[in-house]
Amino acid sequence: MKQPEKIKIRGNVYKILYNPIDGFEGLITYDERLITISNEISSERARVALGHEIIHAVMYEYDFTGVEMQEELIAGTLWNLLHVVYVSNPEVKGFVFGKP
Ligand SMILES: [Zn+2]
Numbered sequence: 001m002k003q004p005e006k007i008k009i010r011g012n013v014y015k016i017l018y019n020p021i022d023g024f025e026g027l028i029t030y031d032e033r034l035i036t037i038s039n040e041i042s043s044e045r046a047r048v049a050l051g052h053e054i055i056h057a058v059m060y061e062y063d064f065t066g067v068e069m070q071e072e073l074i075a076g077t078l079w080n081l082l083h084v085v086y087v088s089n090p091e092v093k094g095f096v097f098g099k100p
Contacts, residue, residue, distance in 0.1 A: 051083075
């Protein structure tokens, strides 16, 4: 599947770049609305890294900040939630979100 180059969150467009990053698989810069994903990791790792950064962006755009140390735990938990509904149980997704 093609790597996405942007994502719209609450009306704001985040640009997604795939570049080398020292020591990280993904980074987000809120004031530039920029997500950078390492291009030196597997596509599977890149998928997870992008999902993780998108959750950070959603938390930011919906004012879910100020939790500091908890933020990584919450981002990880939300990603696991999405994975459970969208990947492991797609039949539940349609029911919960009201679309087939
Ligand atoms: Zn994170």
